[in-house]
Amino acid sequence: MNRTLENVVPVLTILAGMVVAWYVAAVLLNAPFQRDLDRRAGETPGTIEFIDKTLSQPKPTMPAPHQVAQNFFENTFLRKITSNRSLVYNAWITLSSTLLGFAFGTALGILIAVGVVHLTALDRSLMPWIIASQTIPILAIAPMVIVVFAAVGVTGLIPKSLISTYLSFFPVAVGMVKGLRSPEIMHLDLMHTYNASSSQVFWKLRVPASVPYLFASMKVAVAASLVGAIVAELPTGAVAGIGAKLLSASYYSQTIDMWSALVAGSIVAALLVTIVGIVGRMVEHSMGARPA
Missing domain, CATH: 1.10.3720.10 (MetI-like)
Structure with a gap:
C-alpha cells in the first residue's frame, strides 16, 4: 500500500501542477480578447469577474481545463457512437x-x-x-x-x-x-x-x-x-x-x-x-x- 502511494502521489502532484499552470495560461492568453470585449461593451468588471469571463469564452485562445473536460465528456458519453461528432x-x-x-x-x-x-x-x-x-x-x-x-x-x-x-x-x-x-x-x-x-x-x-x-x-x-x-x-x-x-x-x-x-x-x-x-x-x- 505504501509503495502504491509512493508511486501515485508524485504523479498526482505533477498532474495538479499542470492543471494549475493550464488555468494560469488560459487566463493570460484569453485576457487580451476579453479586455477588448469589455472595452467595446463599456464594462469594467472586477478581477474575479474578469478571470471568470476569460475562463468561459465560447471560442477561447486557450480553453480552460473544465471546458475541455466538459466537451470531452459530452462528445464521448452523451453522443451515439455512430455520430460524426462522437x-x-x-x-x-x-x-x-x-x-x-x-x-x-x-x-x-x-x-x-x-x-x-x-x-x-x-x-x-x-x-x-x-x-x-x-x-x-x-x-x-x-x-x-x-x-x-x-x-x-x-x-x-x-x-x-x-x-x-x-x-x-x-x-x-x-x-x-x-x-x-x-x-x-x-x-x-x-x-x-x-x-x-x-x-x-x-x-x-x-x-x-x-x-x-x-x-x-x-x-x-x-x-x-x-x-x-x-x-x-x-x-x-x-x-x-x-x-x-x-x-x-x-x-x-x-x-x-x-x-x-x-x-x-x-x-x-x-x-x-x-x-x-x-x-x-x-x-x-x-x-x-x-x-x-
Whole structure:
C-alpha cells in the first residue's frame, strides 16, 4: 500500500501542477480578447469577474481545463457512437489505420533488423538510408503518398496506414538491431562450442535476448504510428478521425473541440503503449524472465 502511494502521489502532484499552470495560461492568453470585449461593451468588471469571463469564452485562445473536460465528456458519453461528432467514433477510425500501420511497421522493422544483423552489406548500405529517411518531415511525405495512391485508385485505410508504417518501422528496426546484437561474446562462443547452427544461435540466443529491446521500441513505435495516422488524415479531406476532427475544428476556430480531440488522441496513445507494455511483460514472463 505504501509503495502504491509512493508511486501515485508524485504523479498526482505533477498532474495538479499542470492543471494549475493550464488555468494560469488560459487566463493570460484569453485576457487580451476579453479586455477588448469589455472595452467595446463599456464594462469594467472586477478581477474575479474578469478571470471568470476569460475562463468561459465560447471560442477561447486557450480553453480552460473544465471546458475541455466538459466537451470531452459530452462528445464521448452523451453522443451515439455512430455520430460524426462522437470522439469514440473518430478515435476508432484513427485507431484502425494506426493498428494496421503499426503491424506493417513492426514486421518491416524486424525484417530489416534481421537482415542488418546477418548481412554486413545491408548494415553498411541500408542502415544509413534508413536513418536519413527519418529526417524528412512527415508533413511533406503524407500528401505525396496520398496523391500517388489516389492516382492509382487506392484510397482510405491503406494510404493512411502506410504513413503510420513509415513512422513506426524505424524505432522497431533500431531497437531490434540492438537486441539481436546484445548477447555477449562469451555466450556466442559457448553456442559455437556446442556446434550450434546459425539458426539455433538466432532462435535460442539472439531472439530471446532481443525481446526486451523489441517491446521497448514497440512502445515508441505504436505512439509514432498514431501520430502518423492523425497526420495522414489532414491532407486526405477525411470526414472522420481525430485528424479530421482537428482540421474541421481549426477551420471554424473551435479551440475547445481541438483540445478535446487532442485529449482523446493522448488517451488512445496511452492505452496503446500500456497494452504493448502488458503484452511485453507477458511474453517475457512466458520466457522465464523474473518480474521487476
